[in-house]
Amino acid sequence: MKRVIRYMFIFLGALIAGVYLHEVGHAVAGWVEGVAVVPTPAKEYVLQSQLDWSKYVWVALGGVIGTTVAVLAAGAHFSRKPCFDREAILAGSLVPVGLYALRFLLVGRGHDDTEWQAAQTALGLAAAGHAIDVFFLCLFIVGVIVWGVRLRPRWSSLLRLVPLAVGGTVLLVALQLGNNAVFDRMFPVVTVVNVPAGLDPR
Ligand SMILES: [Zn+2]
Numbered sequence: 771m772k773r774v775i776r777y778m779f780i781f782l783g784a785l786i787a788g789v790y791l792h793e794v795g796h797a798v799a800g801w802v803e804g805v806a807v808v809p810t811p812a813k814e815y816v817l818q819s820q821l822d823w824s825k826y827v828w829v830a831l832g833g834v835i836g837t838t839v840a841v842l843a844a845g846a847h848f849s850r851k852p853c854f855d856r857e858a859i860l861a862g863s864l865v866p867v868g869l870y871a872l873r874f875l876l877v878g879r880g881h882d883d884t885e886w887q888a889a890q891t892a893l894g895l896a897a898a899g900h901a902i903d904v905f906f907l908c909l910f911i912v913g914v915i916v917w918g919v920r921l922r923p924r925w926s927s928l929l930r931l932v933p934l935a936v937g938g939t940v941l942l943v944a945l946q947l948g949n950n951a952v953f954d955r956m957f958p959v960v961t962v963v964n965v966p967a968g969l970d971p972r
Contacts, residue, residue, distance in 0.1 A: 777858045781934065784862025785941055786811060788840035792866065795836025799828045808957055812949035815957035823888070826963045830888035834902060841867055841909055845916050852920040864913045865938035871910045874903040887969050897969055 793809035800807030803825045806817040816829070844863035848856040870880035879900075880886060886902040895901045917923075923930075 773854070777854060778937075780855055780858035781862040781938070782941060784844065784859040785865050785938060786862075786945065788837065788844070788863040789866055789942070789945060791840040792833045792836040795832035795834070795839070796829050797832070799830075799832025799835075800825075803828050805829060810949055810953045810957075812945045813953065815953065815959075816961040817958060818961055819958065820962045820964075823891075823964050823966060827888040827892035830885045831892040833885065834889045837866060837906075838909065841913060845913055849916055849920055857917065857921065860913065860917060861934050862938070864910060865935075865942055867906050867910045867913070868935065869939060869942065870903070871907040874900070874907060879903065880906055884963075884965050884969055897966065 790809065790811050793812065793814045796814035797807040797809035800814075800816065805821065805825055807829060808815045808817065814829070814833070821829070840863045844856075844860045848860040874880040880903045886900075887897045890899060890901050891897045893901070
């Protein structure tokens with residue numbers, strides 16, 4: 771039982787850390803572009819009422835890089851010495867990526883608004899394409915394969931993935947709602963970005 775509780779705490783910590791790294795990525799990219807951005811645990815706040823698309827694309831890309839770094843670091847850490855603690859870290863870091871992938875498969879876009887489209891623009895890719903969606907889908911699959919190959923789990927332990935996926939989703943939603951409840955009062959919520967015409971903000 772103690773082991774399960776320890777696993778849950780590490781999983782939760784890794785999930786929160788991974789999401790925060792995404793927001794820090796947004797903020798750092800903003801600072802480089804001369805935009806004041808505050809990273810809170812589950813949302814970045816741009817301290818401007820208007821933000822030019824040419825700067826927003828980098829802020830958006832920063833979040834993608836933050837999430838990628840979190841997953842790669844957790845994957846490398848686990849791969850070097852597979853154990854339950856490190857598995858919990860990898861699993862926690864994969865929750866947001868798994869939900870991006872799921873949202874992509876269900877709705878057609880992994881992130882709401884135009885965050886992925888903007889990040890693709892920064893990379894010189896087609897804004898309306900799905901490069902980031904496909905990238906995160908592949909990252910999630912690779913993460914699961916690394917877990918499977920390094921741990922060689924018994925089929926019964928695959929059942930562990932079900933509560934992790936469900937619990938992780940609930941935790942992520944709770945984190946987002948809690949974050950909004952606390953920080954939406956402190957920072958501007960709406961920043962107008964001059965999104966190019968023709969982009970589907972789905
Ligand atoms: Zn973001």
